[in-house]
Amino acid sequence: MNLIEECNNLAELKSPSFHSENSTSLKNKVSQFDNFILRKECITYRIELIDQVLQRFQAVTYLLNSEQRLILNVNISTNSFSEASKMLNDEYFISESKYRYSLNEICLKLSDFIDYKDPPSLEKINHQFELYLKNEKYVAIV
Secondary structure, three states: OOHHHHHHOOOOOOOOOOOOOOHHHHHHHHHHHHHHHHHHHHHHHHHHHHHHHHHHHHHHHOOOOHHHHHHHHHHHHOOOHHHHHHHHHHHHOOOHHHHHHHHHHHHHHHHOOOOOOOOOOHHHHHHHHHHHHHHHOOOOOO
């Protein structure tokens, strides 16, 4: 789910020209323009919902020390444990054993701030998005 990329890849539409002689093409252009705007708004709203969850998580990560934040950032941005371990070792001189130990320590520190009764989930974000669509009376465009 790469919504920012999807939002950026939406083809930019030009304003419909109102001096067209064919009324069906004018209606078609206006409809196409409206659909473009609605789709862009829906994608932007979904990005905002996900961003809210990430903002709450990011605030908690500032309670970690700088090395732990670095390890967490590398762990999130790489695709595998071995890739993260190699990157930490080569670029930041953090050994694999230190990385393994620090991951456990990071998880324990962050576990104090997790709301286990109401954890963030994609299902909840999707539900909020569906409510938004119903309240705004959008048709199924996403």
